[in-house]
Amino acid sequence: MNKMIPGLVLAVTLTTPALGRSEPAAVVWAADTVDGVLTLPEPQRITGVSYGAMPDDQQRPVEAFSSSAAGLLIRLPEGADAGYFRVTFEDGSEQVIGQRRLAFDNIENLRDLGGYRTEDGRQVRWGKLFRANELAGASTSDRQRLAALRIATICDLRTGMERDRRPTPDIAGARSDAGCHGPDVFDSDTLQQLAGEDGSVDAIEWEVVFTDFFRQLPTRYASQFGTLFRDVLATGDDQAVLFHCTAGKDRTGVASALLLLALGVPEQTVLVDFQLSERYFTGKTLQESLDGRFGGEVPRALIAASPSYLQAALDGIRADHGSVDNYLTSVLGLSAEEIARLRRQLLEPAADA
Numbered sequence: 030m031n032k033m034i035p036g037l038v039l040a041v042t043l044t045t046p047a048l049g050r051s052e053p054a055a056v057v058w059a060a061d062t063v064d065g066v067l068t069l070p071e072p073q074r075i076t077g078v079s080y081g082a083m084p085d086d087q088q089r090p091v092e093a094f095s096s097s098a099a100g101l102l103i104r105l106p107e108g109a110d111a112g113y114f115r116v117t118f119e120d121g122s123e124q125v126i127g128q129r130r131l132a133f134d135n136i137e138n139l140r141d142l143g144g145y146r147t148e149d150g151r152q153v154r155w156g157k158l159f160r161a162n163e164l165a166g167a168s169t170s171d172r173q174r175l176a177a178l179r180i181a182t183i184c185d186l187r188t189g190m191e192r193d194r195r196p197t198p199d200i201a202g203a204r205s206d207a208g209c210h211g212p213d214v215f216d217s218d219t220l221q222q223l224a225g226e227d228g229s230v231d232a233i234e235w236e237v238v239f240t241d242f243f244r245q246l247p248t249r250y251a252s253q254f255g256t257l258f259r260d261v262l263a264t265g266d267d268q269a270v271l272f273h274c275t276a277g278k279d280r281t282g283v284a285s286a287l288l289l290l291a292l293g294v295p296e297q298t299v300l301v302d303f304q305l306s307e308r309y310f311t312g313k314t315l316q317e318s319l320d321g322r323f324g325g326e327v328p329r330a331l332i333a334a335s336p337s338y339l340q341a342a343l344d345g346i347r348a349d350h351g352s353v354d355n356y357l358t359s360v361l362g363l364s365a366e367e368i369a370r371l372r373r374q375l376l377e378p379a380a381d382a
Contacts, residue, residue, distance in 0.1 A: 072096045072101040073096040074118045074119050074120075075094070075096065075101055075116050075117065075118055075119075076117050076118065076119050077090070077091075077116070077117035078090070078091040078094045078101070078103060078114060078115070078116050078117070079091060079114070079115050080105070080109065080111040080112075080113065080114045080115070081110075081111070081112070081113055081115075082110040082111075082112045082113075082177060083112060083113060083156050083177075083178070083179065084113045084115075084125050084127065084143070084154070084155045084156040085156070085267060086113075088115055089109075091103050091104075091105065091114075092104075101116070112127065112128065112131075112156075113125060113126065113127045113128075113155055113156065114126040114127075125143075125144075125152075125154075125155050125377075126144070126155075127141055127143050127144055127155035127156065128141065129141060129144070129305070130305075130309050131159075131174075133167070133168075133170075133171045133174060134167075134168040134170055134171050135166040135167055135168050135171055136161055136162060136163075136164060136166070136167055136171055137162060137309055137310060137311060138160075138161060138162040138276070138277035138278065138306055138309045138310040139159060139160070139161040139162070139277070140159065140160050140161070140305065140309070141155055141156065141158070141159055142157075142158040142159070142160060142285060142288070142289065142302070143155030143156060143157060143158070145289060145294045145298055145302070146294070146295075146298070147292060147293035147294050147295075147376065148293045148294075148295055149293060151293070151376045151377055151378070152376065152377045153289070153292055153294065153375055153376060153377075154375050154376065154377055156178070156179075156269055157264070157269050157270070157374075157375055158261070158269065158270060158285075158288060158375065159178060159180065159269055159270070159271040159272075160271075160272060160273065160277060160281050160282075160284070160285050161271060161272075161273040161277045161281070162273060162274070162275060162276050162277030162278075162281075162310060163187065163191075163195055163197070163273060163274070163275050163276075163277070164183075164197045164198060164200075164273060165195035165196060165197060165198070166195075167198055172198060172200055172201075175200045175203070175271070176200055176201040176202055176203070178269055178271070179202065179267060179268050179269055180200060180202065180203040180268070180269050180270065180271045181202070181203060181204070181264050181265065181268035181269065181270065182203060182204055182205075182206055182260045182263075182264065182270050182271075183197065183200065183203050183204070183205045183206070183270075183271050183272070183273070184206055184209035184253075184256065184257045184260055184270060184271070184272035184273070184284075185197050185205060185209055185210060185272075185273060185274075186209055186210075186211050186250070186253055186257075186272060186273065186274040186280040186281060186284065187210070187211055187273075187274050187275055187280075188210075188211045188212065188213045189210065189213055190213060191211075191274075191275055192210065195275075203271070206256060206260055208252070208253070208256035209253050209256050209257060209260075209272065210253070211250060211253055211274070211280065212249060212250075236335075239279075239333075239338055240337065240338060240341045241341075242279070243279070243283065243338045243339065243341040243342040243345075244341045244342060244344075244345040245345075246279075246280065246283050246342050247283065247287075247342055247345060247346050247349075247356060247360070248345075248349070248360075250280060250283070250284075251360050251361060253280075253284075254283075254284055254287055254361055255360075255361040255362055255363070257270070257272055257284055257288075258287075258288070258291075258357075258361060258363060258367075258371070261288070261371065261374075261375070262367060262370060262371060262374070264374075266374075272284055272285075276306070276310055276312075276331070276332070277306060277310060278303070278306035278310055278334045279334075279338070282303045282306065282334065282338075282339055283339065283342050285299075285302065285303070286299045286302075286303060286339055286342070286343070287353070287356075287357070287361075289302065290353050291353075291357055291363075291368055291371060291372075292371065292372055292375055292376060293372065293376075296343070299339070300336040300339055300340065301336075303334055303336060303338075303339045304334050304335070304336050305334070306334035307332070307333065307334045310332060310334070311332070312331065312332045
């Protein structure tokens with residue numbers, strides 16, 4: 030998962046006092062369309078770079094940038110609020126580049142679903158769809174940053190027990206849609222029953238349980254997933270939707286997959302996005318949610334984001350409904366016009382449009 034793929038490597042240099050030295054510290058995003066930025070061949074063709082806190086913000090020009098063997102090297106002023114970059118090529122075309130994972134104090138698995146390429150060569154817009162783990166531990170700074178993302182709706186997929194134990198804080202400008210709230214199934218008490226008296230976990234047994242859980246998710250959460258799609262459709266052009274569960278990988282992972290597949294993103298890309306949770310989610314917030322169950326340590330099975338789990342959900346959809354497209358229309362109730370509108374809303378126009 031850490032493999033570098035040839036293309037643009039965006040090296041942003043920021044002064045970091047914590048390092049105890051005055052020279053800039055390099056922050057590098059790999060150009061693999063998975064962990065950071067899109068693959069952009071021929072960085073030497075880039076003639077301009079600008080940045081802003083959000084993709085559609087007033088862009089500030091980057092004064093110092095250069096092409097190198099490593100890719101495009103950029104130097105920003107200290108304290109620059111650079112969440113997203115816009116690069117201009119010599120032919121006048123532009124490309125928006127964003128960060129896959131957004132750094133927060135206490136929300137470790139918050140990711141932007143922008144930047145992924147579709148089968149027809151378009152790109153999911155940055156700053157429109159955010160997936161996350163629970164927000165209960167958000168610091169004051171985290172809440173301010175969430176508000177800056179212009180989130181119109183928060184879709185909390187957790188059960189009633191999860192929400193009661195770890196309530197989501199109010200985020201300025203965002204409403205919470207109760208239609209997303211999940212059914213009270215497979216909660217932490219149910220999980221505890223699968224562990225031994227000492228909190229030990231049989232990995233094979235858990236894999237079977239989780240595979241079955243994912244197989245059932247598209248049916249059990251059909252109402253919630255349908256609500257999420259309609260929340261996205263109702264979002265204004267300058268607004269975003271954030272959806273989350275406890276870990277931000279299982280229910281949220283299936284929801285992300287359905288959205289990306291509806292937009293035409295290849296299934297292999299969707300599976301890779303799902304597995305990114307293994308890189309970003311440590312289980313710390315999950316342990317707090319579980320109130321010390323499992324002997325004080327979160328079982329590896331609860332942190333894993335194996336592509337085979339998501340594949341089980343997709344295979345189940347196809348077995349029950351023939352295709353993901355049929356599931357979207359016959360189960361979630363989306364019309365062909367709504368799916369087309371979703372693509373117009375969330376995809377950058379084709380290059381020749």
